[in-house]
Amino acid sequence: MNPFAPARDFLDLTLQGHTPQQTSWHTPALQAQWLGHGLLQLTPHAANPQQEQILLSTGIHGNETAPIEILNSIINDLLNGALPLACRILVVLGNIPAMQSGKRFVDYDMNRLFDGAHAKQPDASEARRAAELEQAASAFFAAAPAGAPRRHYDLHTAIRGSVFERFAIYPFIHERQHNREQLAWLRAADVETVLLHSKPAATYSYYTSERCGADAFTLELGKARPFGQNELARFTGIDRALRERLSGHGTTATPDISGMRLFKAKYDIVKHSGEFVLHLADDVENFTALPHGMTIAEDVEVRYVADGGEERILFPNPKVGIGLRAGIVIEPASLD
């Protein structure tokens, strides 16, 4: 039985904008609940209350198709019994109109609208969806057994190339400790570079980290390409690691994070005026090194100069609006 018929599967149904004939059903291994467009919760029948509760989101940027395809294939395997499920999961396909039109967003970048920021952009179509996705995450984790570990992996691909092809952003965790087991798992997923963020952000992963107490990560898994044009072979690490984790085999008792590249944000480059100039090539890759003394950017009254020789650039974008971040200067970091 295909509960999504006449659509092929969950992704196909979501892209068609349809509601399934049944919103709740059982397979021999699990209960599936369609909670709304792009929202699917799977609960194993043999649930252990101490098992992980995992939120898997993708398509927060509609044109980042590879992780959407990977996640959809994992869901198909969970539903047809090819992959066992050991933990309760919520799958979120984020920006459906942007996915339908192959765009990063329709009105406003959704991953700048979480943790309440949607209230400041009431006219953007993404604002209502961001509020819905916050609600979905909060409800999912609120229904989790007390003490069960909470995780959120928000899967993306980046606009530009990267010196380190795959990387994670670990949202600012205030007084909490970084989770070494999670970092070791990221390494096993071929994500060996991590930015430890140092201040709050309006991203989905910051929201679930701060408001839901999840170990949450934004994962940048390669370069964005249209549906059907992804070299899925470049994504085998995350695919394998997710499948292991979901089936209860992903954790290790002795996390080893040696060899991982950890960075922290040093400061944001802010575009203060229309005079702003970024002295980096349009196609400069993320994590490009900034030699000591180099002028990175200039504005009317500010000059950003690289210092020390260990700095690198992340998310450079001179086209942002005035007052917004045009890049992050980062530097090496270590865990306390």
Ligand SMILES: [Zn+2]
């Ligand atoms: Zn993205």
